[in-house]
Amino acid sequence: MNDLDLNLQNTVTALKKSHYGTAMTGAGMSAESGIPTFRGPEGLWTKYGEPDDLGYEKFIMDPQKWWEARLNEDYMPEMKKALAEAKPNPGHKALTRLEKMGLIKHVITQNVDGLHGESGTTQISEMHGNNHLLRCIECEARFSYDDISFSILPPLCTSCGGYLKIDTVMFGEPIPKSTLENIKKEVGKTDLMLILGTSGLVQPAASLPIMAKSTNNAILIEINPERSALSDFCDIVINEQTGTILPRIVDLLAK
Numbered sequence: 001m002n003d004l005d006l007n008l009q010n011t012v013t014a015l016k017k018s019h020y021g022t023a024m025t026g027a028g029m030s031a032e033s034g035i036p037t038f039r040g041p042e043g044l045w046t047k048y049g050e051p052d053d054l055g056y057e058k059f060i061m062d063p064q065k066w067w068e069a070r071l072n073e074d075y076m077p078e079m080k081k082a083l084a085e086a087k088p089n090p091g092h093k094a095l096t097r098l099e100k101m102g103l104i105k106h107v108i109t110q111n112v113d114g115l116h117g118e119s120g121t122t123q124i125s126e127m128h129g130n131n132h133l134l135r136c137i138e139c140e141a142r143f144s145y146d147d148i149s150f151s152i153l154p155p156l157c158t159s160c161g162g163y164l165k166i167d168t169v170m171f172g173e174p175i176p177k178s179t180l181e182n183i184k185k186e187v188g189k190t191d192l193m194l195i196l197g198t199s200g201l202v203q204p205a206a207s208l209p210i211m212a213k214s215t216n217n218a219i220l221i222e223i224n225p226e227r228s229a230l231s232d233f234c235d236i237v238i239n240e241q242t243g244t245i246l247p248r249i250v251d252l253l254a255k
């Protein structure tokens, strides 16, 4: 048996033994759906530079000005186009199968593309928000763009009247409280975590696998063509693409 087959077999055994498997996903999970990652040679931050931490502050200082600029700008057009056109890839679909099999109970994603939900996964925490939604800065209610009037700016929450922002978490913005609390609850139960397509460089996401390891001695399994900042903490590291490997894991489980 070669190293890859052994790692796949060990992953299948660990999934079968686990009681509460979760997955944490990053941009690499959607790379095979045509959405660019942030870091690495083709990454958005490599091309445009990583934004400063003032994004949220700028919104709070003048939400009307922020929205006026937003509705007229053409920032990162390749990301906008990719997000509008992307469809779930075989990795997303395999993760949905793992949920249906009862082996993955919750997916924590840093991605804003909504592709886990579109694929059919039901238990998801979108840690950095969802690009297709708006969120009230007061009550955290979420809305689709179609349900909100933009005739006055900033648009207003139809539940409480608070200002609406994009649901995507901005630089310098805390993760919404209810989302973070739910994620911590999920991590507290996790005894196996799949770490899929993330560089593990952004907090608090990068700490979640370590929390699961220190709380429950969770088995950590990484799938990523490159080594990440989390690789050294993992029990199994598979240096391959999620769109190839997750379907193979599902096939092995189904045998």
Ligand code: OAD
Residues within 6 Å of the ligand: 025, 026, 027, 028, 029, 031, 032, 037, 038, 039, 040, 043, 110, 111, 128, 169, 170, 171, 196, 197, 198, 199, 200, 201, 202, 223, 224, 225, 226, 227, 228, 240, 241, 242, 243
């Ligand atoms: P990164 O761009 O930092 O990392 C993407 C990871 O995906 C890298 O480790 C790649 O090696 C890996 N990768 C590429 N193709 C892959 C494939 N087909 N299968 C599996 N892995 C693959 O993206 P994130 O870790 O998600 O935050 O970045 C975290 C956060 O940084 C993002 O959510 C974003 C950014 O600033 C916000 O916008 C708030």
